[in-house]
Amino acid sequence: MSLNDLDDEVAALLDDADQRYTSSRRRLISALQAGDGPLTITQIVATDASLPQSTVYRNLTILEEAGVVTRIVTSDDFARYELAEKLTGHHHHLICTACGDVVDFSLDAAVEATLDKALDGAAVSAGFTADSHRLDLLGTCRDCAKA
Amino acid sequence: MSLNDLDDEVAALLDDADQRYTSSRRRLISALQAGDGPLTITQIVATDASLPQSTVYRNLTILEEAGVVTRIVTSDDFARYELAEKLTGHHHHLICTACGDVVDFSLDAAVEATLDKALDGAAVSAGFTADSHRLDLLGTCRDCAKA
DNA sequence: TTGCTTGCAAATGATTTGCACTGCT
DNA sequence: AGCAGTGCAAATCATTTGCAAGCAA
Numbered sequence: 001m002s003l004n005d006l007d008d009e010v011a012a013l014l015d016d017a018d019q020r021y022t023s024s025r026r027r028l029i030s031a032l033q034a035g036d037g038p039l040t041i042t043q044i045v046a047t048d049a050s051l052p053q054s055t056v057y058r059n060l061t062i063l064e065e066a067g068v069v070t071r072i073v074t075s076d077d078f079a080r081y082e083l084a085e086k087l088t089g090h091h092h093h094l095i096c097t098a099c100g101d102v103v104d105f106s107l108d109a110a111v112e113a114t115l116d117k118a119l120d121g122a123a124v125s126a127g128f129t130a131d132s133h134r135l136d137l138l139g140t141c142r143d144c145a146k147a
Numbered sequence: 148m149s150l151n152d153l154d155d156e157v158a159a160l161l162d163d164a165d166q167r168y169t170s171s172r173r174r175l176i177s178a179l180q181a182g183d184g185p186l187t188i189t190q191i192v193a194t195d196a197s198l199p200q201s202t203v204y205r206n207l208t209i210l211e212e213a214g215v216v217t218r219i220v221t222s223d224d225f226a227r228y229e230l231a232e233k234l235t236g237h238h239h240h241l242i243c244t245a246c247g248d249v250v251d252f253s254l255d256a257a258v259e260a261t262l263d264k265a266l267d268g269a270a271v272s273a274g275f276t277a278d279s280h281r282l283d284l285l286g287t288c289r290d291c292a293k294a
Numbered sequence: 295t296t297g298c299t300t301g302c303a304a305a306t307g308a309t310t311t312g313c314a315c316t317g318c319t
Numbered sequence: 320a321g322c323a324g325t326g327c328a329a330a331t332c333a334t335t336t337g338c339a340a341g342c343a344a
Binding site: 167205225 | 332333334335336342343344
Binding site: 020024052053054058059077101112 | 324
């Protein structure tokens with residue numbers, strides 16, 4: 001998705017949620033768009049120092065409610081945020097257990113299909129209404145493997 | 148795994164880590180064993196009121212370092228703990244996005260095999276050393292669907 | 295004894311919120 | 320003008336830790 005299309009999508013989602021697309025929010029979207037995986041609040045503030053932490057927290061909450069971003073918790077104490085799958089497409093995360101960094105990756109459509117079918121079966125037998133799945137790969141990233 | 152076997156396994160793991168198998172720790176294991184999914188600290192304290200919160204936190208950390216339990220963060224603000232897969236076998240989680248409750252489930256071995264192969268491929272091309280995967284199904288549990 | 299464990303209460307740190315100010319509309 | 324958004328600083332709340340007393344080797 002191009003930057004302009006993304007912008008339009010975000011604007012539409014915010015409008016649906018009766019929220020404005022302010023400059024702080026634009027800057028947030030742009031910071032998230034720039035990363036190659038979900039970002040922590042600290043990383044976002046470091047990227048764009050003109051954004052105070054409280055504004056980042058508050059706007060990410062609003063953007064999450066509007067369906068623009070997704071909040072992710074891996075294991076460490078910092079929540080991470082990324083653009084919603086609606087905007088970026090379905091994907092998964094490589095989580096480095098050494099440094100905590102998270103990088104996106106995708107799976108073959110055939111594998112996803114197999115997986116979804118199996119998950120649906122499991123959900124049904126547990127009396128569960130399946131909504132979506134979340135798949136992470138835990139391991140060590142290239143940089144940490146070197147060290 | 149029977150209760151006694153579990154006990155022996157835990158004892159061995161703690162011994163390897165130069166840790167004692169105290170009565171607090173036994174009570175924790177027993178509480179975790181009783182649940183049908185990972186438990187929050189609050190749930191554990193509610194189950195066994197003789198355990199002070201600080202002891203629960205401290206011992207769960209030690210049990211985690213010894214490889215006896217695993218800490219899980221879903222999305223809400225409470226961490227959850229479960230017995231390590233080494234003890235219970237590989238499984239996944241059904242996470243209710245309404246009430247936050249988590250229940251275990253398993254997938255067919257064939258699906259797991261397909262998945263692992265696909266994940267290994269993705270890891271390699273990202274320069275990542277894969278360790279394990281984590282797969283959750285998000286949705287609504289039977290109780291919350293009723294409401 | 296000697297050191298690990300416990301339990302209370304106080305400290306920490308990510309996240310949230312009150313309030314006064316600024317800027318859209 | 321009138322209300323939403325912002326930024327600072329103070330408040331919250333899960334989690335961690337200091338310390339004195341209890342227990343195991």
